[in-house]
Amino acid sequence: MATPDLDRLAKYVKAHRMETFTSRKAAADTAGISKDTWQKVEEGQDVRESTYAKIDRALGWATGSCTAIARGDEPILVGTSGATATIAPAPPPPISADELRRAAFEAARAKLPGAPIGDIDAFSDELVEILRRAGQVTDGA
Structure with missing residues (x-):
């Protein structure tokens, strides 16, 4: 995954906050975070994922919008036509049973070199x- 563009996110958050709230403190209080944490986001510093979700809610964006903005997408306003409650990341492509069995076997052999082959096979199958x-x-396959 590409490095998140936190400066881009900072600009979006600050612009929307200024349209929505009278102050950074009011926005932070609504989000349930400190004013300093909100300021970190507006300065392009990394914060916890849970903080981004709180900012999404405070700004009226669908959960996942902050993350989407940082990867170059646009936020989704909650209640807009076609908006969903969450922006889910694309699921990984399915893996075949054979690929998984082979990967599990190789990982187990590397981490448990003394384990009997039969036990590693049983683990991989399970x-x-x-x-x-x-x-x-x-x-x-």
């Missing part, structure tokens, strides 16, 4: 089955 039931693994 991992594939758990992820297959969760819909994360395809049966094709």
